[in-house]
Amino acid sequence: MSETNHKQGPETRARILDAAESLFTTHGFEATSMRMITGQANVNLAAVNYHFGSKDALIQEVFRRRLTDLNRRRLAALEMAERAAEGKPLKPSRIVEAFFGVSLDMAADTEGGGATFMRLLGRTYTEPNAFVRQFLAEEYAEVVDRFMGALYDALPDVPREEILWRFHFMMGAMSYAIAGTDALRLFTGDFDDKDPARLAPRLMSFLLGGLRAPLPGLQAMDDSARRNAA
Amino acid sequence: MSETNHKQGPETRARILDAAESLFTTHGFEATSMRMITGQANVNLAAVNYHFGSKDALIQEVFRRRLTDLNRRRLAALEMAERAAEGKPLKPSRIVEAFFGVSLDMAADTEGGGATFMRLLGRTYTEPNAFVRQFLAEEYAEVVDRFMGALYDALPDVPREEILWRFHFMMGAMSYAIAGTDALRLFTGDFDDKDPARLAPRLMSFLLGGLRAPLPGLQAMDDSARRNAA
DNA sequence: GTCTATATATCGATAGAC
DNA sequence: GTCTATCGATATATAGAC
Numbered sequence: 001m002s003e004t005n006h007k008q009g010p011e012t013r014a015r016i017l018d019a020a021e022s023l024f025t026t027h028g029f030e031a032t033s034m035r036m037i038t039g040q041a042n043v044n045l046a047a048v049n050y051h052f053g054s055k056d057a058l059i060q061e062v063f064r065r066r067l068t069d070l071n072r073r074r075l076a077a078l079e080m081a082e083r084a085a086e087g088k089p090l091k092p093s094r095i096v097e098a099f100f101g102v103s104l105d106m107a108a109d110t111e112g113g114g115a116t117f118m119r120l121l122g123r124t125y126t127e128p129n130a131f132v133r134q135f136l137a138e139e140y141a142e143v144v145d146r147f148m149g150a151l152y153d154a155l156p157d158v159p160r161e162e163i164l165w166r167f168h169f170m171m172g173a174m175s176y177a178i179a180g181t182d183a184l185r186l187f188t189g190d191f192d193d194k195d196p197a198r199l200a201p202r203l204m205s206f207l208l209g210g211l212r213a214p215l216p217g218l219q220a221m222d223d224s225a226r227r228n229a230a
Numbered sequence: 231m232s233e234t235n236h237k238q239g240p241e242t243r244a245r246i247l248d249a250a251e252s253l254f255t256t257h258g259f260e261a262t263s264m265r266m267i268t269g270q271a272n273v274n275l276a277a278v279n280y281h282f283g284s285k286d287a288l289i290q291e292v293f294r295r296r297l298t299d300l301n302r303r304r305l306a307a308l309e310m311a312e313r314a315a316e317g318k319p320l321k322p323s324r325i326v327e328a329f330f331g332v333s334l335d336m337a338a339d340t341e342g343g344g345a346t347f348m349r350l351l352g353r354t355y356t357e358p359n360a361f362v363r364q365f366l367a368e369e370y371a372e373v374v375d376r377f378m379g380a381l382y383d384a385l386p387d388v389p390r391e392e393i394l395w396r397f398h399f400m401m402g403a404m405s406y407a408i409a410g411t412d413a414l415r416l417f418t419g420d421f422d423d424k425d426p427a428r429l430a431p432r433l434m435s436f437l438l439g440g441l442r443a444p445l446p447g448l449q450a451m452d453d454s455a456r457r458n459a460a
Numbered sequence: 461g462t463c464t465a466t467a468t469a470t471c472g473a474t475a476g477a478c
Numbered sequence: 479g480t481c482t483a484t485c486g487a488t489a490t491a492t493a494g495a496c
Contacts, residue, residue: 209443
């Protein structure tokens, strides 16, 4: 900080990242221009390319700075549950709570920006942009490996593909839970917005109910046959 | 068809809609240009504005042409279940199967383009574009009213907000189910892509398990308190 | 590290000939 | 109804002064 000519210095990067995170969440990647970002961050238009190199690199950094911490905390929660089990197999509900509890903790952080980020993250799993998906998959590789391994051990009699799909379904439910009423308001005005603290127990009950549901029959009936049966 | 100068006539509209639906699904609305659409549809660039008026109007028509039929079929499935119940209250599982069964039927239609559309639709619930969300909410109003009313009657002892949230979670799980492995491949190469017919029973088991899950406690504990309890 | 000015490309939309 | 040509706005990115 002893040089000349850097009126805002290290704050500039963080201000750009905060503005980008917020605008990406509200408008999407493509609809958010560099001018919108630098305008909201109150920095010069050229600052984004100076600090990050390109818009795509900025997108990556918006995810990386939060995801590193989020996944570290998810792994820490899993390891804490494993230590508490003292070598015994983990209950599936403990594994689910480790993963989704940490996620909902971050989603509840409205001041620090975690809530904004989790809305963005939930949407980005189905984001069409190929390079964003590729980047996310790499960031998640270790966490998915660890949690899937734990669930395989906890549910040795359940086919692994069933576990994979159910975890995938749980991610979808969480994504919509976090998007909540900010997403499409199909259920207009009927949500209990006044008590967001209830969201976590609501979602967790639903997820565990889905995870523990009876396995579907092995026969792959088509839909109309299934609906007309018994 | 007795005029001059319309070499492709009524096919042009449909070809534009098909191309737009496919490209919107693959790249998103903003990243899909008119030139990409008219190029893939093999029509002139000016044809989109001639037939639809604007890009936004084209987006609306892409949804409208499929959603009208989809929601009509959903309502028909609900009415059929109600007739079969002969005045007795409907089982919640029948209601869920009416809504999501029809959805999965359309998602299984790969030749007619229904599968492409359902991927697009699932993503669009959380789409940031305001006018698209508004349009979707209007298209869904009647269906949501009818299905929510049926669920309220079927589950008179469950708080209505709980039902709303659980239906919302189910929509999220379905969205990810349909996006499937085309979305983010967190679970690399492990899905049983060879048997997509199993998806419907897989998802339906999960949804019903979640819907029937024990209700969360009324106390709104925060996450860490809940995880440390008992 | 910040800023202005600008290069270059692509966007949605439309006027007007056929 | 189709087509060419183009307008005007806006995008990302960068060169070069300070």
